[in-house]
Amino acid sequence: MIDQPRGDLATKQQTTASRLILSPGGRAATALLLVVFVGLVFNADGAFFKSATHRDALRQASVYGILACGMTLVIVTAGIDLAVGSVLALVAVCCATMAIHWNWPGWIVVPASMVIGGLCGAVSGTLVSRQKIQPFIATLAMMVFARGLAKYLSGGSKVSTAVKQADGTFEYVDVPYLFRLIDSRVLADSVSVVTLIFFACATISWIALSHFRWGRFLYAVGGNEEASRLSGVPVTWARTLAYVWCGVFAGIAGICQAAQEQQGDPEAGVAYELIAIAMVVIGGTSLSGGRGGMMLTTLGVFTIGYLEKVLSINAVPEAWRLMLTGVIIVIAVQTQRSRRA
Amino acid sequence: MISPSHSAPVLVEMSAIGKRFGSVGVLDNIGFELRAGEVHVLAGENGAGKSTLIKILAGVHQEFDGELRIHGKAARPRSPLHATQLGVAVIHQEMSLIPSMTVADNLFLGRLPSHFGVVDRRRQFADTRKWLDRLGLNIDPGQAIESLSIATQQLIEIAKALSLNARIIVMDEPTSALNVSETERLFDLIVNLKRDGCGIIYISHKMYEIQQLADRITILRNGKSVATAAAADLPTSKLIRLMVGREVEPAMRRSFDAKPIGKSQPNRFAIRNFSVYPQGKSQAAAVNQASLTVRSGEVVGLGGLQGSGISQLFGGIFGAYGGNVTGERTLNGRQIAPANPRQATRQGLALLTNDRKRSGLVMSQSVISNTTLASLEQHCRLGWLIKSSEYNAARRTRDAMSLHSASLDQEVSLLSGGNQQKVAIGKWLETQPDLLMLDEPTRGIDVGAKQQIYELIEQWKSEGLSILLSTSEIPELMLLSDRIYVMHSGSVSAEFNRDTASPEKIMEAAMGARQ
Numbered sequence: 001m002i003d004q005p006r007g008d009l010a011t012k013q014q015t016t017a018s019r020l021i022l023s024p025g026g027r028a029a030t031a032l033l034l035v036v037f038v039g040l041v042f043n044a045d046g047a048f049f050k051s052a053t054h055r056d057a058l059r060q061a062s063v064y065g066i067l068a069c070g071m072t073l074v075i076v077t078a079g080i081d082l083a084v085g086s087v088l089a090l091v092a093v094c095c096a097t098m099a100i101h102w103n104w105p106g107w108i109v110v111p112a113s114m115v116i117g118g119l120c121g122a123v124s125g126t127l128v129s130r131q132k133i134q135p136f137i138a139t140l141a142m143m144v145f146a147r148g149l150a151k152y153l154s155g156g157s158k159v160s161t162a163v164k165q166a167d168g169t170f171e172y173v174d175v176p177y178l179f180r181l182i183d184s185r186v187l188a189d190s191v192s193v194v195t196l197i198f199f200a201c202a203t204i205s206w207i208a209l210s211h212f213r214w215g216r217f218l219y220a221v222g223g224n225e226e227a228s229r230l231s232g233v234p235v236t237w238a239r240t241l242a243y244v245w246c247g248v249f250a251g252i253a254g255i256c257q258a259a260q261e262q263q264g265d266p267e268a269g270v271a272y273e274l275i276a277i278a279m280v281v282i283g284g285t286s287l288s289g290g291r292g293g294m295m296l297t298t299l300g301v302f303t304i305g306y307l308e309k310v311l312s313i314n315a316v317p318e319a320w321r322l323m324l325t326g327v328i329i330v331i332a333v334q335t336q337r338s339r340r341a
Numbered sequence: 342m343i344s345p346s347h348s349a350p351v352l353v354e355m356s357a358i359g360k361r362f363g364s365v366g367v368l369d370n371i372g373f374e375l376r377a378g379e380v381h382v383l384a385g386e387n388g389a390g391k392s393t394l395i396k397i398l399a400g401v402h403q404e405f406d407g408e409l410r411i412h413g414k415a416a417r418p419r420s421p422l423h424a425t426q427l428g429v430a431v432i433h434q435e436m437s438l439i440p441s442m443t444v445a446d447n448l449f450l451g452r453l454p455s456h457f458g459v460v461d462r463r464r465q466f467a468d469t470r471k472w473l474d475r476l477g478l479n480i481d482p483g484q485a486i487e488s489l490s491i492a493t494q495q496l497i498e499i500a501k502a503l504s505l506n507a508r509i510i511v512m513d514e515p516t517s518a519l520n521v522s523e524t525e526r527l528f529d530l531i532v533n534l535k536r537d538g539c540g541i542i543y544i545s546h547k548m549y550e551i552q553q554l555a556d557r558i559t560i561l562r563n564g565k566s567v568a569t570a571a572a573a574d575l576p577t578s579k580l581i582r583l584m585v586g587r588e589v590e591p592a593m594r595r596s597f598d599a600k601p602i603g604k605s606q607p608n609r610f611a612i613r614n615f616s617v618y619p620q621g622k623s624q625a626a627a628v629n630q631a632s633l634t635v636r637s638g639e640v641v642g643l644g645g646l647q648g649s650g651i652s653q654l655f656g657g658i659f660g661a662y663g664g665n666v667t668g669e670r671t672l673n674g675r676q677i678a679p680a681n682p683r684q685a686t687r688q689g690l691a692l693l694t695n696d697r698k699r700s701g702l703v704m705s706q707s708v709i710s711n712t713t714l715a716s717l718e719q720h721c722r723l724g725w726l727i728k729s730s731e732y733n734a735a736r737r738t739r740d741a742m743s744l745h746s747a748s749l750d751q752e753v754s755l756l757s758g759g760n761q762q763k764v765a766i767g768k769w770l771e772t773q774p775d776l777l778m779l780d781e782p783t784r785g786i787d788v789g790a791k792q793q794i795y796e797l798i799e800q801w802k803s804e805g806l807s808i809l810l811s812t813s814e815i816p817e818l819m820l821l822s823d824r825i826y827v828m829h830s831g832s833v834s835a836e837f838n839r840d841t842a843s844p845e846k847i848m849e850a851a852m853g854a855r856q
């Protein structure tokens with residue numbers, strides 16, 4: 001062809017700045033900056049300038065954030081995992097039992113908890129990719145089942161450091177080292193360990209999605225399953241593994257939850273899956289699959305985390321907080337859509 | 342050919358139309374006019390902006406520069422629905438049917454015949470059948486779109502547009518999935534529409550269609566209007582020159598230096614008594630006891646009408662229907678039985694499907710991801726992707742196929758139809774297959790690119806690649822193939838070599854006449 005692809009010229013014309021702002025990442029970052037800006041303006045007692053505020057905002061968002069890491073993997077495949085909140089509770093119960101009652105060391109408790117989460121994910125994943133049950137339904141079933149299992153294993157009550165003795169009395173045992181470690185802060189109290197765990201999970205998820213063949217498969221399957229299958233993508237394997245990892249991340253979140261509460265609560269994590277989904281969606285990952293990524297989700301996690309913090313600093317009642325969060329989700333998703341149209 | 346008098350009313354008038362996507366200019370100062378009773382062809386290379394121009398008329402793109410007048414009145418279609426209300430019916434290049442809904446529902450979507458809100462099913466079905474009949478389609482209006490072949494879907498797309506009874510009808514590559522007889526039928530309909538005073542904007546890359554249909558032709562090149570002239574003043578050679586901006590040897594006259602492959606060449610691939618049961622073995626076979634061979638470095642063509650089972654044969658060979666096949670497949674002297682496309686790819690097979698949107702490309706992904714999707718193993722170590730190697734592969738594809746795209750990171754959904762096809766082909770070349778199966782490889786590809794693909798096929802052939810190819814255009818089939826098998830309702834009904842093949846004989850065999 002005689003003519004140069006017109007695009008080459010066009011790319012040069014497009015300024016870096018306008019490209020940054022129009023990219024999905026730019027949109028998500030704008031949302032976050034907006035929230036931070038609101039925080040700076042309505043800055044009760046100058047709270048926004050205290051490092052503790054930021055530490056706490058991130059700490060409170062971390063457990064949700066860890067769930068969102070797994071959720072991103074699943075949503076990229078055009079799926080959804082509603083079970084993560086229940087799996088979190090199940091793992092919290094198991095983890096507390098192992099660490100408090102059985103006195104197992106951390107290096108066994110942590111992998112064992114992750115395996116439990118992974119197994120739940122494996123079941124969901126198999127139902128979705130082999131039995132072709134819709135993700136919403138398969139994981140809804142897992143959500144109910146895991147909650148039931150958590151209640152069964154814990155006998156319906158919290159697994160705490162008050163351990164029942166043979167004579168029927170309760171005796172308080174020490175909080176396990178693992179729990180104290182996870183619930184502590186490092187670097188001169190400037191950052192919580194759970195936040196570091198979240199960053200680690202986000203990094204794993206990011207590397208998987210953007211640097212591993214498996215991640216590419218997830219995008220391909222989410223974007224066009226039939227074309228992927230015909231291109232030799234191992235669709236079943238790739239998709240199942242997404243749910244397995246989502247379960248593993250739910251397991252990690254369960255450990256953190258147990259550590260923070262110093263107990264295993266079978267009622268924990270109710271509706272956490274919805275917050276995790278909201279974080280992914282605000283970041284700009286599309287529920288219809290094939291687009292998005294972990295960087296975006298991280299921005300979404302920060303956005304919701306800071307939103308909560310800013311509202312609570314300013315003593316906005318919870319009722320308002322919930323309503324505002326709903327509005328923000330709609331606005332964020334709407335701007336993402338108008339970009340594509 | 343009935344040509345419109347210059348006094349015929351002007352249906353559409355576009356002046357100084359410009360369109361940008363972000364900072365990328367796609368259309369620049371285009372003038373265009375459509376009169377009642379004429380077929381006005383829009384010609385141009387892939388990515389020239391043809392579809393974009395008609396999407397403005399169709400209300401898909403609402404933001405543009407310039408002026409648009411429909412039926413003499415200034416108009417700016419706000420949405421596809423608004424465009425229909427203004428009397429514009431469009432057959433889009435990329436199908437816009439809803440796969441899970443029935444034929445009847447798709448046809449009457451948004452304007453279901455009803456009494457007080459209750460849908461009148463009987464009337465809907467009767468009306469649907471009337472339109473299907475006019476296109477010679479004998480299918481159940483209650484059938485879901487997704488269960489139909491791509492050619493049938495395209496015909497339904499046409500029926501849907503015609504059923505609007507609009508005076509302005511836009512057809513963007515309506516025949517890209519149709520065979521000769523279906524195309525003929527469409528042309529008859531077009532002649533009738535012209536007589537009824539409709540104006541038709543027709544986009545096609547097929548020269549003989551343009552010759553046969555066009556009253557006037559407007560040529561776009563790189564978003565600019567290069568010429569508008571009466572069809573009589575634009576012989577094909579001149580048309581092509583204007584489209585491409587340089588001389589292109591017409592495909593039909595090119596001579597093949599390579600001699601036809603002799604019997605001495607070893608067999609590369611063969612099937613024996615091969616049957617395919619797409620819906621499972623208890624259901625009817627789509628391919629029945631087919632046998633054929635492909636030698637190394639040979640291009641074998643498959644001809645046949647819609648429903649002849651060619652696509653299913655490809656799918657069956659490729660393992661797309663899993664174990665729902667019987668018979669033998671041999672590649673390089675070894676029996677193979679790939680249970681899925683993944684295994685087939687590993688064993689050296691490649692299949693370009695005939696529907697890039699549904700089964701060819703991941704539209705939400707970049708050019709790079711799509712080109713390397715089938716050969717990802719070569720671009721990673723222990724599962725870790727080597728981006729530079731992927732990038733090089735995509736660049737190779739871009740250079741080999743003259744792909745027009747703003748960047749290799751661009752989503753393929755933003756490429757023009759022909760460029761998407763090039764990406765889909767490039768993906769399979771990257772797997773370096775032993776047998777390349779091409780189902781309608783030149784679908785939606787412009788003359789220049791078509792010529793390139795012919796040359797590429799020639800080159801792959803000389804490198805020893807074996808190619809099994811199907812195309813609904815008989816001249817193309819005869820041009821490219823060393824040998825031709827013709828299929829009729831699931832069976833191989835004839836075999837020709839270069840000396841024995843003729844369009845008439847191929848057509849006869851495709852219709853099922855005994856040889």
Ligand SMILES: Nc1ncnc2c1ncn2[C@@H]1O[C@H](COP(=O)(O)OP(=O)(O)OP(=O)(O)O)[C@@H](O)[C@H]1O
Binds near residue numbers: 362392434
């Ligand atoms: N939504 C979009 N965003 C960005 N670029 C676009 C968009 N739609 C089309 N383009 C670009 O506009 C150019 C013209 O595309 P168009 O689809 O009009 O080509 P065409 O002439 O119809 O080609 P073909 O014959 O291949 O169908 C292409 O370079 C394409 O990449």
Ligand SMILES: [Mg+2]
Binds near residue numbers: 391393513757
């Ligand atoms: Mg087009």
